[in-house]
Structure formats: structure tokens, C-alpha cells
Amino acid sequence: MVIKPKVRGFVCITAHPAGCAANIDEQIAYVKAQGPLPKGPKKVLVIGASTGYGLASRIAAAFGSGAATIGVFFERPSEPDKPATPGWYNSAAFTKAAKAAGLYAKNFNGDAFSDALKTEVLAAIKADLGQVDLIVYSLASPRRTHPKTGVVHKSTLKPVGQSYTNKTVDTDKGIVSEITIEPASETEIADTQAVMGGEDWEMWINALDEAKLLAPGATSVAYSYIGPSVTWPVYKNGTIGLAKNDLERAAKSINATLKCNGYGRAFISVNKALVTQASSAIPVVPLYISMLYKVMKAKGNHEGCIEQIDRLYRTQMYGGTGLLFDDAGRVRIDDWEMQPDVQEAVAKLWPEVCTENLSALTDIAGYRTEFLKLFGFGVPGIDYEADVNPHVELGG
Ligand code: NAD
Secondary structure: OOOOOOEEOOEEOOOOHHHHHHHHHHHHHHHHHOOOOOOOOOEEEEEOOOOHHHHHHHHHHHHHHOOEEEEEEOOOOOEOOEOOOHHHHHHHHHHHHHHHOOOOEEEEEOOOOOHHHHHHHHHHHHHHHOOEEEEEEOOOOOEEEOOOOOOEEEOOOOOOOOOEEEEEEEOOOOEEEEEEEOOOOHHHHHHHHHHHOOHHHHHHHHHHHHOOOEEEEEEEEEEEOOOOHHHOOOOOOOHHHHHHHHHHHHHHHHHHHHHHOOOOEEEEEEOOOOOOOOHHHOOOHHHHHHHHHHHHHHHOOOOOHHHHHHHHHHHHHOOOOOOOEOOOOOEEOOOOOOOHHHHHHHHHHOOOOOOOOHHHHOOHHHHHHHHHHHOOOOOOOOOOOOOOOOOOOOOO
């Protein structure tokens, strides 16, 4: 099968196995080039491990400190005439590379919110690893079937309290326009919290704790985002931001649980805005990212997921200064994004950008390249005219 990108709005419905595998190789090479991380994690569970920040967390643990990893994700395998999702190909390539390096790697493709999957994962930890010393919670999901009530909650990306009007970009067509988003209802606010808040993270940790599968001193981290005030109505102060507040609440309660368990810890790391499948679905944010990339690349401190997580591990979690918390008790690996000169430069660009000058004033080209790369396209060295087998075993 010759596989070409088919972009539909903010998703690409095809993915290229060889391109995804090359992306994994690139991330592994980056981590190896930074040298070993001797104090790094050894037995790691990553929930949301197949793309974006969770995938980077898995790769940095495996190839930084030789960790055994269990990855949980929700991906679609290939069908007779349809390629799999990128997270499937990413996980297959990761697993192959980890095993070639002599590392344990096991995958669970299913619904992380369900009790059934949790039970399966716990059994594998017990049988194969004994305990885990790092649990990364990196889910980004549009919906959650609640395991106790059976209710299906859908998350929304809306402002709270009042409507929000601002510029947005159709990244595919390169058109800048104004968008007005109506405020969320109380039900939408509660539903988004049920999907993207902290309850499921707590359920995972409580289940691991009860089964005595947490190593003494175990760490757990979940990821959040804050960003500049221009996006706050749709992010920080919107439905997703309120859900993230609940994730912060959960971090405190999980921290208390882990503290009792040999001085473990749980915290939120606030990460940089990056092109991922999750962020491309948020209105306004892709336009901000296009400007941010332009400014940070010019400054020379642009990072992707792997650079962010590798820096988090090396400079705070497993070396360097140790954890540094902001006033609200969060780790800020978005520090370079939030530097005043970076934010001032973006704020200056914001009112000026329109369809006509989008390419000149922003890194929309870089955004598109990164977006296609998420699906394994536009990767140097890959022959996209060649016939490729879309049916790849997940392994592990
Ligand atoms: P992503 O879309 O790349 O990854 C989401 C992961 O969740 C995938 O592995 C997917 O398979 C998995 N998943 C989704 N639903 C699932 C389910 N029901 N069961 C099992 N697995 C499921 O997202 P991302 O951008 O890497 O986001 C991860 C976290 O990082 C989120 O909490 C997000 O808010 C946060 N974050 C993202 C950004 C950004 O700019 N992308 C910035 C800061 C923080």
C-alpha cells in the first residue's frame, strides 16, 4: 500500500508506519545523545504512552535509564485497506527498539478508564515487574465511560461564564479568522472534569497502592498547561483548565498517598505548548503555537516533547536541582515558553497576524511540518512513493 496523508480539519486519517518508526528512532537517538541517566526510573507505567508527552516519557525512561516500561494507550490497528493510527506504529517501533536493546516493554491497547484494563495492567506489573517506581499519567481523551456509573462523559473545549472571541487559524488552509465560542453549560464543565480531571489518575494510584505494586518512594507525574493570557478564556480559565485544576487537586491527594509509601511524591508538571493530536483540536492555540515556534526557534530554545521530558527528568526529577515548585506547587518545564521576552514577542505579533502575512510572521510552515510528522509524513529518508505494509504487529 502507498500511504499518503489525508488531512481532515485538525486530524490526519492516515499514518505511515516507516515514518512513525523513524520518529521513534530520532527520539531514542536524542535521549542516548544526552548520556545515561543513572538515577532515573527503572520500572515505569505510562498511561497514555503512544503519542505526544506520554510517548516521550516512555522513551526517555527506557533509553535514559534502561527502564522496563508498560505502556497503556488507545489506538486503532490497521484494517485490510486502512493504516493503523500513528500511536499504534509508534508503540510497535518503540517496542521493537526496546527489545533489541534488551529492555522489557509491554503494551496494553484499550480503555485506560476501565476497571478491566486496570486489572490486566496490575496483573502484568505483579507478574513481571513486582512494583513500579514511576507512574506517568498522560491521557488526552475526548470521552470517558465512567467505570462505576457507566455514564459516557464527553470533554469540550469552551470558555466558562462568557463567550470568547479571538483569532484562530485553519492550519490546513492557512486562513486566519475570528472565532466566537459560546460558554460551556454546567453539564459540559462537569463532563470535561470527569474526562480530563484527576479522578481516573487517583483510581490508578489507589488500585496500585491497594495491590502493593508501588515501590517505596514511587513518583507519579501528570501533565498540565497554562500558557499566555490570550488563550486563557479557552484554556486555563475554560473547561479544560477547570479540569486541570481538578488534576492539581488529585496531585495533592496522590502525593499524600505516595508520601506514606516510603516518601514518594506526586506532582503536576506544566509543559510547553506543542503540536500534538490533542493540542491541534483546541481553537486559537494552534495560532499561538505557530507564533511561539517562530519566536523560540529564532531564540534557539525551541523544544519538542522529547527535549521537554528529557530535561524534566535530567534537571529536576532524577538529577540537577531536584524538583522546583512554583507558588501553586507545580513544576514548570514551560519556563522557557513563559520567559518574558518570548511572551512579549508573541504578544506583539498577535494583533498583526492575518491570512496574508501568516507565513511571514509565524512558523505556520513549521507547525504543518510537525503536524504531518505526528502521522509519520514528511520525515527525511522515507520513500513515500514506495509500497509499505500497513499491518504491523504491536509486539510486547
Ligand atoms: P496526545 O493526544 O499526543 O496523547 C494522548 C494519549 O492518550 C495517547 O497515547 C492516547 O492513545 C491515549 N489515550 C486517549 N484516550 C485513551 C483511553 N481511553 N485509554 C487509554 N489511552 C488513551 O496528547 P498530549 O498532547 O501528549 O497530551 C498528554 C498530556 O499532556 C495531557 O494531559 C495534556 O493536557 C498535557 N499537555 C499537553 C500539551 C500540548 O501542547 N500538547 C502541553 C502541556 C500539557
